[in-house]
Amino acid sequence: MAPRIRAARDGDTEAITHLQRHIIDTTLATFATEGRSLSDWQDDILYGDPPILVAEAEDGQFLGYATYSGFRSSEGYRHTGEHSIYLTEAARGQGVGHKLLSELENRARAAGIHVMVAAISSANPAAARFHARCGYAEVGRMPQVGRKWDQWLDLILMQKILREQGTAPPDSAQRSR
Template sequence: MIIRPAQVSDAPSIAEITNAIIRDTLVTFTTDERSVDVIVADIKTRGPSYLVAEKDGQVLGFATYGPFRGGPGYAQCREHTIQLAPQMRGQGAGRALMSALENAARAERVHVLVAGISSANPGAIAFHSAIGYTQVGQMPEVGFKWGKRLDLVLMQKILANDE
């Protein structure tokens, strides 16, 4: 398995992974699938902060980050996304992607990475805890999907000390 920057040609594979998660799980609160064109635009915009895990020539996971909130006071804080194809879970791809993503964030002088996790995804909460993220909040019933009210668990990791 290799971790590398996403390329425009990866967009269909990324769409397949993320749209299956959108359609079939409560991991994300959205019900709007992402088009290949939208993913291509994200890859072009985010550059080195959009990574993929590739095995045997196939993209089987991705991680990226973007703004947490608007305004200059949040300039050193980003919210990340990580998603894996089912066959990659528990194989070390998530840890490898997050390690590379955190290194990319440090290179861009990001101080804090935030994870917004569905309460219906205890595996993601455990994963983030295992790689050094701390739960800093829980927002009850802010999500709604498939007739269910869902909590948003907020976790964060401080990447570097102020200089």
């Protein structure tokens, strides 16, 4: 499967919303119980902040999406992003996630992001393995900080430094919400 990676368009909002809702409703991969609304996704796509990338098959079939936002609201964290990546079941294990994450990292790097963080549910060990293969290191584990479906869940924090040591991003780097 050779996916095409591109910026999300208005026509993608339904597929993005549906995939997010499916993941929320059927897995412990996210602690969320409510997804974002169609209009929230439309606004983000319209304004391009945060950046949202879509993976699609050669025939145009939607395979998944990735986005990142600021890690924390304090100005001192403006060069740190936290990403989310969601794939359809058909796309998993096909190299789609790697290609999608790689392009997201390239765009984040160009926008002045120095470190990318992944916050992963302990109930999703495949995601932790995927991120390790993509160069992310586990830097922390927060026991029982999430609760969903009457279960306490740990949060695994992983990060990847996107820029070479000593290469400071411009202070004017654009910051996603």
